[in-house]
Every structure is written in C-alpha cells, then in structure tokens.
Amino acid sequence: MELTLYLFIAAVTLVPTVAVLAIGARRLLGLRIGTVRAALTGLVAMGAGALIGAAMGEARRGALVSVHIGLTVLVAVVFLALSHALVPAGSLSEVVRWPQAVRRRVARTRRYTELSRIAIRHGLGGALRGRGRGGPEAVAERKRLAAGVRLALEEAGATFVKLGQVLSTRCDLLPVEFVEELTKLQHQVPAEPWADVERVLTEELGEDPGVFFAEFDREPLAAGSIAQVHRARLTTGEEVVVKVQRPGARSVVDRDLDILFRMSRKLEEHTAWGRDFGAVDLAAGFANSLNEELDFRIEARNMATIRAASERTEKASAVRMPHVHGELCTRRVLVLDWLTGVPLNAAGALIEERGLDRTGMARQLLEWILEQILIGGVFHADPHPGNIMLLEDGRLGLLDFGSVGRIDRVLRAALRNLLLAVHHNNPVALSDALLELVDRREDIDEIRLERALGRFMARHLTPGVRPDRKMFADLFLLVARHGLTMPPEIAATFRALATLEGAMEQMVPGFDIVAEARSFAAGHLERELNPGSIGQVLAEEALALAPMLRRLPRRVERITDALEHGRLGVQVRLLADExxxxxxxxxxxxxxxxxxxxxxxxxxxxxxxxxxxxxxxxxxxxxxxxxxxxxxxxxxxxxxxxxxxxxxxxxxxxx
The missing domain is CATH 1.10.287 (Helix Hairpins)
Known part of the structure; x- marks a missing residue:
C-alpha cells in the first residue's frame, strides 16, 4: 500500500514537472513541438536536474535553489535546441511508428539501389557524380547522355516515364537534345491476369462484373503502366470500353513519388541549378498531376467539363468524345462508349481510300483544341496520334482525358495577345504578352527582351520559313536566359500544341500549325469586334465601372477643395506591409x-x-x-x- 501511494505521488509530481519544463523550453525557443519531443525534453531535464542537485549537495536546498532550477531549465532549452537541429520536426512521429518506418525505409533503400543500378547500366554514373565534357565534345556528350536518360526512365517504370514526358515539355529547363529524346518515351508492360482485373472490378462496383456486363473481353486492347483497357458490352446492349487500374499502381506511384520528393529537396538544397529549376515545386506539380490520373473519377469530370465547354464553341461537332457511363465510374474503373474507328497513326490508307480532306480535318482538330485553350480554359493536354481516331462517319474522335490542362481568363487573354503579336510580327506587343504569361523578375530589362524577341521573330516567323518545334524550344530558351519562369499551365499548353503538331504532321505533311493558330486568333478577334460584341463588352464594362463613377464627383470635389485651401497632402505609410x-x-x-x-x-x-x-x-x-x-x-x-x-x-x- 505504501509503495502504491509512493508511486502515485511520484507520478503526480513527475507529470506536471515534465510538462512545465517542456513548456518553458518551448516558450523560450519559440517552437511548436509534439508530445513525444516534449516528454523527452522534460525527462532529460529532470534527469539532469537530479544529477546537478546531487553534485550541489545540501546547497541546492538553501541559497542555490534558484541556480539549481535555472540549470535544469537551461538543460531543457539546450536539449530541445539540439534535438530540433539534429532531428527536424515531424521525425519523432516516425520513431513512434518505427515498425512501419523501418519497412518503408527498407523498401525505399531497395528502390534506391534498383534505380542506381539502372542509371549505371545506361551510362549515367559519370553524370550522377557531376562529371562531364566541355568544348566541341559537349554536344555529342549531351546526345549520348540524353539517350541514356530516356532508356533509364523507361526501365525505371511508370512514374519516371511520366516524369520524363512532363520534362519533355520544359524546353526552358532542359537542352534541346534531352527534349528530343524525352519525347520518344514509351513504356510497354505485360497485361495483368484476368483474376486480378476481375477482383478490382468486383471491389469497385460492389458486385460481380456479370451483373453489369453481358460480355467482357478478358484480353485487353491495350496495357499501360497504370491501367489497361478492355472491350465489353453492358447488359443494356451498349458497346463500351472499360479502363481498369492495375492493383498495385497506387503503392508503386506513392513509393516513387516519395523518392522524387526527397531527391528534389536534396537538389534544391545543394545545387544551384536545382534552385533555379524550382525542383521541389516541379515535383509537387508533377505529383498533383499524377495523383489526378490515378483517380478515374477526375478523368470523368474532365470529359464532362470539356464537353460542356466545347458545346459553347463553333467547332462543337467537329470532334467527337465518348460518352461516360457515370453510374459505373469509380476511382479505379472508368466505363466509356465504344467509338468505332482507326487510330490516327494507322489511318493513312483509310483516309486515302475514302478521299477525305486531310487539311480540312487537321484544321478542324486544331481549331477545336484552340477553342478549348483560348475560350473554354480546359483542354486535352496529350493529343498524340494514339489518342486521336478516325471514326466511321469521317469525323475525328479524341480519347484518354486523364491529362488535361486548365488556364484562367487572364492567361487565356495573354495567350491570345501572344498569337496576335506573332500574327502582326510586332516584337513590342510580343514582349508585353510574354511578360503577362510568365513569372517575371522586378529587374527585367524589357528593352533587351524586345530586341531578343525581334531577332527570334526574324529567325522563325519571316515569309518562307516554316515554324517547327525548334521555334518553341528557342522561345523557351529565350525566356530562361532572361530570368523568366514559364508557369506550368502555359508549359502544358505548349506541350499540347507540340504534341498536336506531331498528329498534324501525320495527317498533312508540312502542316503549318503556327500559321493556322495565328489565323485562328485573328479571326477570333474579328468576331469579337463586331458591333454586337462591342456593345455587349461596353455594357459589361459600364456596369462594372458604375459604382466607381458614382463616387468619382465627390472625390474630385474633396481634392479640389483641399487644393484650394492648401490642405492637400500625400500620406505614405512606412512598413505598411505586414x-x-x-x-x-x-x-x-x-x-x-x-x-x-x-x-x-x-x-x-x-x-x-x-x-x-x-x-x-x-x-x-x-x-x-x-x-x-x-x-x-x-x-x-x-x-x-x-x-x-x-x-x-x-x-x-x-x-
């Protein structure tokens, strides 16, 4: 009984003392700490206080009691400062969950080892150690290195393939040799066994697939790293395409994204080029995009959004999109109408056989995409030839809306201004439009930028010169050289246009996508400048300005009165910004x-x-x-x- 009472008294005394020491140390250092760190800080301080008291002897109960308490608090402060420096905030929670942390660390280490072997196997060891050649051999070295990077990314898996595809659009970050190689990225993987596919369907739909599908082709039409596609027929009779996510896709992507975030933080902390690229922000944007692709409900919403935006444009019927069966769509299953046709990359003979107007079809597809970009604000971000079909009725169909781009009204207006400046061959207007698009520095030399853009237009936009992908690469390089950063939304836009150029080239060799885009922007402006549109715009602007105009006479009167009586002054608040x-x-x-x-x-x-x-x-x-x-x-x-x-x-x- 006495022992129990003693332990109770000790516990009642210990807990408040530990709490007081931890709270005092936290307040003195101005930190927010977790429960584990607070408990360790209090316990270490109490232990040190006991040792200090033993060394001080009887004096600790007399005159030196304040010194004893002060030294104990000092130990708590020093321990908390050192622990925070050595083990950053958030790390102690992993200590508590050490079994899971150990398993994750082991899996991460294995993946690191696997990635290192892949990099070395493809000749990237020297590049990882910072070695490289200069002078005339630098170009050949970059080409060899770029080919090795592409092969390594393909072998590393889906996450890294998609990362390479994203980086292939960033001509402002990578040399042209790397951009050209990364655009070739492909990743073919074997199909999942039917038993695993059936299990995913049952888990997602809540019942046996036979309840919803009268027929289901067990052999996939295509198998990708994240999902595979099967043909099926609903019990209601409609022919559909079923996209099923691979069972382990989420865990693989999460593991690789964790590694990418760690690598990007290291690059940004320890390398100048990593800070210039914004490696952490780039990784975060890529992770958000990839996580959206893993949720097929987002793809279904993307299709509904693009369909709704397209219906308000002139080219609504030019390109067909499959209907989404929303009642059967889940996070890992997507069901779409079957479109009967041939992929564009295999439709050359069929176009010739039917005598279709190649140029007209290409122009319709381009204008449909441009209307999505410049008017709707939501667009298909990956219109490569495999995602475009020639349908039985002679129209084009667009598939796979897992990757879409979104741009706001301000950026859409800046893009239209950019195309108009190119159309009128005006470097000053091009500079103004470009500065509206990019994240600019305060010390940008606008005169120097205008001259560089003038040389750019003389090189790529003069009569007789057909713009190509090198024009986009040179524009991105020019932006980077002037210390400007292209927002991810605009990079996605140029990526979509560059990808679409490849599809246009298959349909119509020599198709000038830039000239067509310039004509589209000019025609769109002419339609906006008709009398009816001008009247509507003026009415909207007048309604927006009406409240300000009502207040304007009173404010003018106050200013003139203050000026007349010598009371006019200008107030400037120092340190107005928080x-x-x-x-x-x-x-x-x-x-x-x-x-x-x-x-x-x-x-x-x-x-x-x-x-x-x-x-x-x-x-x-x-x-x-x-x-x-x-x-x-x-x-x-x-x-x-x-x-x-x-x-x-x-x-x-x-x-």
Missing part, C-alpha cells in the same frame, strides 16, 4: 536579446569575481549568488539567440 513589420520586429527582438545576454553575462562574471557582501552559505556571498543566477539567465538567452540564427538560416530559400 512582412516588413514582422522582419523589423524580429530584428529588434534578436538584437535586444543579444545585447541583454551579453550584458547579463558580463555582469555575472564581475559579480562572481568579488568577495564582498553578506555570506549566505559557507564562502558563498549574496553578490556571487546573484552572479550565478545571472550567468544561468545569460546562457539561456545566448542559447535562444544562437538557435534563432541557425533556425532562420535553415528556413532561407535555397537551403
């Missing part, structure tokens, strides 16, 4: 803490060196006691200042 005020406050705070810590320590040393004053215990005087306490306070303050400096340094961009 970020500026926060910076000044932190600077003053750290300066005062540094001054106080140094002064307190100096006073403590002076007091400890004196023998005057009343004696409290043995040879300890009152002034020395004050000196000991001030020295502890000085150590706490100095620890706080040093920790604040290193903590702020770690949070700086690019570190």
């Amino acid at each position: 970020r500026d005020r926060r910076f000044v406050r932190s600077l003053v705070h750290e300066t005062l803490l540094t001054f106080l810590g140094g002064i307190t320590g100096l006073i403590a040393v002076l007091l400890l060196g004196t023998d005057h004053g009343p004696v409290l215990h043995d040879s300890l005087t009152l002034l020395q006691l004050i000196g000991y306490n001030l020295l502890v306070v000085s150590c706490v303050v100095v620890t706080r200042v040093v920790f604040g400096i290193f903590h702020a340094q770690r949070r700086l961009p690019g570190r």
Whole structure:
C-alpha cells in the first residue's frame, strides 16, 4: 500500500514537472513541438536536474535553489535546441511508428539501389557524380547522355516515364537534345491476369462484373503502366470500353513519388541549378498531376467539363468524345462508349481510300483544341496520334482525358495577345504578352527582351520559313536566359500544341500549325469586334465601372477643395506591409536579446569575481549568488539567440 501511494505521488509530481519544463523550453525557443519531443525534453531535464542537485549537495536546498532550477531549465532549452537541429520536426512521429518506418525505409533503400543500378547500366554514373565534357565534345556528350536518360526512365517504370514526358515539355529547363529524346518515351508492360482485373472490378462496383456486363473481353486492347483497357458490352446492349487500374499502381506511384520528393529537396538544397529549376515545386506539380490520373473519377469530370465547354464553341461537332457511363465510374474503373474507328497513326490508307480532306480535318482538330485553350480554359493536354481516331462517319474522335490542362481568363487573354503579336510580327506587343504569361523578375530589362524577341521573330516567323518545334524550344530558351519562369499551365499548353503538331504532321505533311493558330486568333478577334460584341463588352464594362463613377464627383470635389485651401497632402505609410513589420520586429527582438545576454553575462562574471557582501552559505556571498543566477539567465538567452540564427538560416530559400 505504501509503495502504491509512493508511486502515485511520484507520478503526480513527475507529470506536471515534465510538462512545465517542456513548456518553458518551448516558450523560450519559440517552437511548436509534439508530445513525444516534449516528454523527452522534460525527462532529460529532470534527469539532469537530479544529477546537478546531487553534485550541489545540501546547497541546492538553501541559497542555490534558484541556480539549481535555472540549470535544469537551461538543460531543457539546450536539449530541445539540439534535438530540433539534429532531428527536424515531424521525425519523432516516425520513431513512434518505427515498425512501419523501418519497412518503408527498407523498401525505399531497395528502390534506391534498383534505380542506381539502372542509371549505371545506361551510362549515367559519370553524370550522377557531376562529371562531364566541355568544348566541341559537349554536344555529342549531351546526345549520348540524353539517350541514356530516356532508356533509364523507361526501365525505371511508370512514374519516371511520366516524369520524363512532363520534362519533355520544359524546353526552358532542359537542352534541346534531352527534349528530343524525352519525347520518344514509351513504356510497354505485360497485361495483368484476368483474376486480378476481375477482383478490382468486383471491389469497385460492389458486385460481380456479370451483373453489369453481358460480355467482357478478358484480353485487353491495350496495357499501360497504370491501367489497361478492355472491350465489353453492358447488359443494356451498349458497346463500351472499360479502363481498369492495375492493383498495385497506387503503392508503386506513392513509393516513387516519395523518392522524387526527397531527391528534389536534396537538389534544391545543394545545387544551384536545382534552385533555379524550382525542383521541389516541379515535383509537387508533377505529383498533383499524377495523383489526378490515378483517380478515374477526375478523368470523368474532365470529359464532362470539356464537353460542356466545347458545346459553347463553333467547332462543337467537329470532334467527337465518348460518352461516360457515370453510374459505373469509380476511382479505379472508368466505363466509356465504344467509338468505332482507326487510330490516327494507322489511318493513312483509310483516309486515302475514302478521299477525305486531310487539311480540312487537321484544321478542324486544331481549331477545336484552340477553342478549348483560348475560350473554354480546359483542354486535352496529350493529343498524340494514339489518342486521336478516325471514326466511321469521317469525323475525328479524341480519347484518354486523364491529362488535361486548365488556364484562367487572364492567361487565356495573354495567350491570345501572344498569337496576335506573332500574327502582326510586332516584337513590342510580343514582349508585353510574354511578360503577362510568365513569372517575371522586378529587374527585367524589357528593352533587351524586345530586341531578343525581334531577332527570334526574324529567325522563325519571316515569309518562307516554316515554324517547327525548334521555334518553341528557342522561345523557351529565350525566356530562361532572361530570368523568366514559364508557369506550368502555359508549359502544358505548349506541350499540347507540340504534341498536336506531331498528329498534324501525320495527317498533312508540312502542316503549318503556327500559321493556322495565328489565323485562328485573328479571326477570333474579328468576331469579337463586331458591333454586337462591342456593345455587349461596353455594357459589361459600364456596369462594372458604375459604382466607381458614382463616387468619382465627390472625390474630385474633396481634392479640389483641399487644393484650394492648401490642405492637400500625400500620406505614405512606412512598413505598411505586414512582412516588413514582422522582419523589423524580429530584428529588434534578436538584437535586444543579444545585447541583454551579453550584458547579463558580463555582469555575472564581475559579480562572481568579488568577495564582498553578506555570506549566505559557507564562502558563498549574496553578490556571487546573484552572479550565478545571472550567468544561468545569460546562457539561456545566448542559447535562444544562437538557435534563432541557425533556425532562420535553415528556413532561407535555397537551403
């Protein structure tokens, strides 16, 4: 009974003491910490306090009790600062869940080893160690390296193939040799066994597939890294295509994305080019896009959005989209109407046999995509020839809406202005439109940019010169050289147009996609400038300006009255931005803490060196006691200042 009572009293005393020490250390350092770190901090401080008390002997109960408490708090502060520096926030939660963490680490290590072997097998070992050649051999070296990167990405799996496909659109980030190689990326994988496909269908639909499908072809029409496609017939009689996600696709993608995020953070922390590229932001954007592709409900919504936007345009009937059976669509299953036709990359003979107008079909498809981009704001981002079909009725059909692009009204207007500037061969207007599209620096030299754009237009947009993919590559390179960054939405737009150019080339060799886009933009502007449209635009603008116009006479009267009586002045508020005020406050705070810590320590040393004053215990005087306490306070303050400096340094961009 006495032992139980003793343990109860010890527990009641221990918990508040641990909490007080942890909270005090956290407040002194200005940190937010978790329960595990707080408990460790309090326990370590209590243990250190017990050792310090034993070393101090009976003095800890008398005059030096304040010093004992101060040293215990100092230990808590130092431990918390060191633990936060060595084990960043969030890491301790993994310690608690160590079995799962160990399994993830083992799986990650195996994947790292596998990726390293793939890279070395394809001759990328020297590049990973930072070795490279310069001079005349640099171009040949880049071509060899680009081919190795493509082969390595194909072998690494679906996530890395899709990463390469995304990077193939970033001509502003990669040399042209890499862009050309990455556009060739393909990834063929064997089909999943029917038993696994049937299990996924049953899990997603909630019942046996036979309840919904009268027939289901067990052999897939196509098998990709994330999903495979089967032909089927519903019990209601409709012929459909069923897209089924591979059972392990989500876990594989999550594992590889975890590795990509870690690699991107390392690149941004330790390399200048990683910071210039914005490696973490690039990885985050890629992860968001890939996670959308893993949820087929998003693809179904994309199709509904594009269909609705297309119905409001002039080319609504030019291209057909499959109907979505929404009642059968889930996260891992997508059911679409069957479109009878031939993929565009195999339709050459059929086009000739039917005598179809190749140029007219190509122009209709291009204008349909441009209307999605410039008017609807939602567009198919991957219109390669395999996703385009020639249907039985002579129309074109578009498949696979897992990858779509979205651009807002401001960017759509800037894109139209860009095309009009190209159409009128005006480098000044092209510069203005380009600056509206990109993320610009404050110190951009606009005159130099206009001259560079003038040379660009003279090289690629003069009569007799047919624009091609190199024009897009040169434009992205020009943007990068002037310190501008292309937003991902615009990069996706140019990627879609560059991909569409390949499809156009198969239909009509020599098809000038840039000239057609220029004509489309000019025609769209002419339609907007008809009397009816101008009247509608003026009416909308007048309604938006009406509240301001009503207030304008009163404000003009106040200004003229103040000017007449000599009371007109201009008020400028210093530090109006909260970020500026926060910076000044932190600077003053750290300066005062540094001054106080140094002064307190100096006073403590002076007091400890004196023998005057009343004696409290043995040879300890009152002034020395004050000196000991001030020295502890000085150590706490100095620890706080040093920790604040290193903590702020770690949070700086690019570190």
